[in-house]
Amino acid sequence: MSRQSERTVVEALLKEHPYALFVFSNKLRSQWHFINVKYDNTLEKRKLFRRITVGEGEQLRTATERISLLDLEKYSNASVLEIQTLHDEAFDVEAVTQEFFREYRKTFEKVEELIDWKTEKERKRLFTQKLFNRLMFIGFIQKKGWLKFQGSIDYLSALWEAYLNILGMLHELLDLRQCLFANKGLDANTVYQRKLDIIENNLYGVDIDIFAVNIVRLRLWLSLAVEYEGDNPPPLPNLKYKIEVGDSLIAPSPATTGV
Known part of the structure; x- marks a missing residue:
């Protein structure tokens, strides 16, 4: 099901279930979408659709950490609104973004240190930045499904093996x-x-x-x-x-x- 189709289904369900977690999968159940709908603070209460994807080629560590926040065993007496708040926090884009950049910085600095060039530090940093920018761009269009190599949707891994x-x-x-x-x-x-x-x-x-x-x-x-x-x-x-x-x-x- 396309993302637009998922949105249409969720819009219909929200009329009777305004606070809910929506889960979709493909026919093979190899790709899953967990969808949270958050209402912003404007008078129009604009709906924000946030999605966590689980499946082949996805970064499962982040997905696992975020979905684990939905465990309600510790909140057996929580109200519907409290549960919705927990859902909203689990899908918090800012928290995920901050975590991403913390990990990005650690990896960036590690790679920069591994470059054994007898040259000024600024050139090493610019080279590392260019390398990471290119890898991130390839990773993005790979995730969109626009790149495949020898039948694999994990383009970078397959290309590395082919190297x-x-x-x-x-x-x-x-x-x-x-x-x-x-x-x-x-x-x-x-x-x-x-x-x-x-x-x-x-x-x-x-x-x-x-x-x-x-x-x-x-x-x-x-x-x-x-x-x-x-x-x-x-x-x-x-x-x-x-x-x-x-x-x-x-x-x-x-x-x-x-x-």
Whole structure:
């Protein structure tokens, strides 16, 4: 059921049940919505619909903490209005937001400390901020259901696993390009040209194992060669400075090496 459909049902039920907790699920009962309706302090008593989502791909820790506040065993003699107040507090957006930013700050500072660059602190902070902004944006559009990778709705986790297989990254970028240019017709005509452009401009990799590096280079060349149609294929791209041997965890920042 869509959110608008849920709202329509709740609006109808509120006429006879003005103080209630509304619960919806999908047919498979794998996704649940707990809905609280709070009335603001204006004369119109505008209704505020607040929702806690439980299901695959959701942050269950926060949902569990908030829903646990709805336990009424300790309030057996509470009135209807007191129970509604408890519900309103459980769905308090400000409290959830404050908790989020406390956890965000702790994680941000931890990641910032792990960046072992011999450079000024401000540059490390700006880099960490840019990284977190991008991850949060991807997380948002993933939650909206706009991003899927290899059938998984947990786009970031699936993409991280595919990082071990750089071909997964190549094919994901190829699919994204095809979606972006499907209506404009501005992209290269052949899959070969698209793959070549991605390999030359978008893919980079570092591994401490030289054997793994050589295997990745070979797999990229094979993935490209299989798409070529014709009798006179051009030279394969030089991957020496694209897929390199190194330690991505403790290596210095490129900014300090002059690269």
